Amino acid sequence: VWTEPILHVDMDSxxxxxxxxxxxxxxxxxxxxxxxxPRGVIxxxxxxxxxxxxxxxxxxxxxxxxxxxxxxxxxxxxxxxEISARVFSVFRSFTPLxxxxxxxxxxxxxxxLRKHYESPVEVGEAVRTRLRTDLGLPASVGVASVKFLAKxxxxxxxxxxxxxxxxxxxLAFLHxxxxxxxxxxxxxxxxALSRLGVERVGDVASMPExxxxxxxxxxxxxxxxxxxxGHDPRxxxxxxxVKSVSVEETYDQDLLGRExxxxxxxxxxxxxxxxxxxxxLRARTVTLKVKYPDFTLATRSHTLAAAVDGSRQLxxxxxxxxxxxxxxxxxxxxxxxxxxxxxxADTPTQLEIGHEVEWDKVEDAVAEVRQKFGDRAVGPARxxxxxxxxxSSQEP
DNA sequence: TCTGGGGTCCTAGGACCC
DNA sequence: TCTGGGGTCCTAGGACCC
Numbered sequence: 198v199w200t201e202p203i204l205h206v207d208m209d210s211x212x213x214x215x216x217x218x219x220x221x222x223x224x225x226x227x228x229x230x231x232x233x234x235p236r237g238v239i240x241x242x243x244x245x246x247x248x249x250x251x252x253x254x255x256x257x258x259x260x261x262x263x264x265x266x267x268x269x270x271x272x273x274x275x276x277x278x279e280i281s282a283r284v285f286s287v288f289r290s291f292t293p294l295x296x297x298x299x300x301x302x303x304x305x306x307x308x309x310l311r312k313h314y315e316s317p318v319e320v321g322e323a324v325r326t327r328l329r330t331d332l333g334l335p336a337s338v339g340v341a342s343v344k345f346l347a348k349x350x351x352x353x354x355x356x357x358x359x360x361x362x363x364x365x366x367x368l369a370f371l372h373x374x375x376x377x378x379x380x381x382x383x384x385x386x387x388x389a390l391s392r393l394g395v396e397r398v399g400d401v402a403s404m405p406e407x408x409x410x411x412x413x414x415x416x417x418x419x420x421x422x423x424x425x426x427g428h429d430p431r432x433x434x435x436x437x438x439v440k441s442v443s444v445e446e447t448y449d450q451d452l453l454g455r456e457x458x459x460x461x462x463x464x465x466x467x468x469x470x471x472x473x474x475x476x477x478l479r480a481r482t483v484t485l486k487v488k489y490p491d492f493t494l495a496t497r498s499h500t501l502a503a504a505v506d507g508s509r510q511l512x513x514x515x516x517x518x519x520x521x522x523x524x525x526x527x528x529x530x531x532x533x534x535x536x537x538x539x540x541x542a543d544t545p546t547q548l549e550i551g552h553e554v555e556w557d558k559v560e561d562a563v564a565e566v567r568q569k570f571g572d573r574a575v576g577p578a579r580x581x582x583x584x585x586x587x588x589s590s591q592e593p
Numbered sequence: 594t595c596t597g598g599g600g601t602c603c604t605a606g607g608a609c610c611c
Numbered sequence: 612t613c614t615g616g617g618g619t620c621c622t623a624g625g626a627c628c629c
Contacts, residue, residue: 211629231597238597240629253629259594272598299600299629381602383627416603417626445598482621492596496623533598 198316200364202308203433205339205347206324208284209356211301212241214334215280216270228268231257234449240272244356277301284334287327291320296433302351304344306433318361325359342367343429345380352378367427372399379424381417389413401425442476443484443535444468451490455525458532459516465534466512473536477543479504480536483511485518488531497521504540511536 208214212230217223227246231239237257249264261267281300288295294306307320314320321338328336339350341362349371354360362370376395377387389412395401401409402425410418423429444465452458462485473480483505484498497518505511515534 236595236597238595240597254597256595257597259596262594274599302629381627385626414604439600440602441600443599447597484622494624498622500621531597535599 199308199311201340201342201361202306202317203341203344203347204305204307204317204321204324205341205344205351206288206303206305206321207337207339207348207351207355208301208328209335209337210241210243211281211334212272212277213243213270215277216273218280218333219276223268223270226268227251227264227266228270229257229260230270230272231260233257233269233271236447236449237269239269280332280334283332284328287324287331290327291324293435294433295435304347304433318359321359321361343427344431344433345424345429346371346427348380349374349378368402371425371427372397372402374398376401379421381420381424386413386417386421398425439476439478439539441484441535441537441539442469442472442478442480443486443533444472445486445531445533445535447488447531448529451528451530452524452532453528455519458519458524458529461532462515462519462534463508463512465532466515467508469511469534469536470506470508473506474542477541478536478539479506479542480511481505481538481540482536483514483518484533484535484537485515485522486531486533486535487522487524487529488533490528490530492530495522498537500538504538506536506542 213223213228216228216230225245227243227249229239229242229246229251231237231241231253235258239251239253239255239257239260241253242251242260246260246264246267249267251260251264251267257269261269277300284301285295285297285303288303288305292305292307292309294309296304298304305320305324307314307317310317310320314323317340321340325336325338328334335357337351337354337357338359339347339352339354339362340359341347341350342364346362346367350360350362374397376382376390376398379398379401382390390401393404393408393412395404401421404422404425406419406422409422412418413421446461446465448461452461481504482498482500484496486494486496488494499514499518501514505514511534
């Protein structure tokens with residue numbers, strides 16, 4: 198009974214269900230959470246909306262055409278994070294062996310619960326019941342011998358269900374699935390596999406490892422060879438530390454001109470600074486990301502001598518990086534700014550000159566106000582538009 | 594139809610050190 | 612004078628996931 202001790206718990210259309218908690222009139226309706234603008238994309242769709250063909254990652258304009266009644270709600274990530282913390286508290290009340298994959302899904306290794314439950318399936322049902330009764334949220338659970346099978350099982354269980362894949366049935370379950378359902382197979386790998394005539398996972402299993410390695414490279418090839426046999430040595434690792442923090446924005450209209458880009462970077466630097474400070478982190482590597490209208494991406498990064506979390510320091514680094522790119526001459530569709538090589542903020546850092554200390558105090562105060570009232574509550578005068586600028590209406 | 598925002602991991606080349 | 616191999620760090624790009 199305990200040969201399948203891995204649970205994958207996946208919340209059903211999580212963002213939409215959180216919006217329904219806060220506004221029950223949305224229940225039963227065709228609802229989606231996503232960017233409402235001309236370049237917006239659906240992040241989460243209710244099952245009612247999915248019946249019309251609405252899908253996540255779809256352009257909002259496409260979704261509206263398929264489902265004219267669709268209610269599109271702009272994302273509120275802070276709120277989803279709050280509810281996610283409660284969801285993970287429920288997980289950890291069952292076992293400390295919880296490995297989060299995102300805000301709304303996690304692996305649980307429940308092999309330690311033999312004394313308390315009859316089977317892993319009973320644990321899975323208990324988790325689902327707790328999420329439903331305590332938080333009012335539906336979830337689906339996959340129960341299997343290893344992680345990737347549990348994840349595939351929860352996918353099959355959706356919505357609001359549980360699927361148990363027994364060890365003796367797992368190869369039959371696995372081999373019937375399309376090759377694209379394997380974890381790590383995206384468009385590029387799928388195209389390479391198609392050239393080999395592979396359609397199902399069973400076809401992957403019948404390929405010699407050398408053939409797979411020749412087609413998709415050694416790392417992915419060996420990985421696929423293992424997965425197709427139901428082999429997955431990865432254990433559930435609790436609490437993986439965050440490795441990078443970033444903010445980015447796709448603009449409704451492309452940015453044109455260095456000055457416009459620099460103003461946008463200042464706003465990014467402030468948001469990033471707030472995110473880092475709230476997380477108690479400092480970044481030693483700063484990365485600038487630019488997407489041009491033809492969707493080509495360029496990144497430039499720089500590693501500093503000491504880790505930073507202040508908006509001015511991040512802004513200065515971003516300006517330096519922007520010099521290495523063709524912004525200003527070329528229109529810019531998206532700008533992103535990120536921090537990597539993260540360190541805990543309690544690591545002592547050397548302060549260079551007197552007024553830096555004062556500036557740090559100012560930035561701390563700003564970060565605090567932002568935490569209370571949102572990222573856009575406080576900023577330099579440069580970011581104010583004419584209408585908001587005090588006294589601007591009095592100007593001649 | 595027209596393609597978001599937030600992440601992780603891998604690769605490959607070059608710098609630098611031993 | 613010409614040469615080795617290994618290890619680590621940094622940078623840029625790309626595949627992939629939710």
